[in-house]
Amino acid sequence: MSFCTRYCEATYRFPGKTIAKALLAAAFVMAGILQLTAPEPFLAITPDWVVWPQTVIRVTGLLEILGASALYVPRLRRAAGLALAAYAICVFPANIKHAMDSAAEASAFPGWWYHGPRLALQPIIVWWALWCSGVIDWPFHGRRNHPTDWSRPSRQAQTQRLDPLDARAVFRSREILIHNRMNPDTTMLSVNAVVMMIKG
Structure with a gap:
């Protein structure tokens, strides 16, 4: 891909993806910082079968920050998206444990009003990481651009080199x-x- 093509694609990139990538990166950075500075809440929801949980939480917190930063490095963006998506899948058991522990205690806070949407959000986070990093285009790859929509390139512009x-x-x-x-x-x-x- 020529430099001009990369320049044009960066100029006419769908702005929604730029915003979504910034939100995703910010969320992972904040989560990573919390895991490094205040790991106690994360230790409480870590399943018992995890070996060396405190070390795992600190290492994964550092990896979250690195992965979020790599989203802004073109050569690493796809790998970062795959890694963040895999991480979101791997922490799903901790989310389930958190929800089950909360359900076991009638007075636990937060309740299912939080855990229900949170569990449903996890697959969206997986898709979000893959879409923001360019690994997948679904479900927007089939949309046709309006003639006056200058925020996204036409299919002809996308394929032109x-x-x-x-x-x-x-x-x-x-x-x-x-x-x-x-x-x-x-x-x-x-x-x-x-x-x-x-x-x-």
């Missing part, structure tokens, strides 16, 4: 248009010159 010569021409056109933005008379001539550069 530019060779290095075209990339230089596109960036040259950007420089020309910025230079001539105050002079409408020369803008059309500049555009025509760039088109000839690409076709030639």
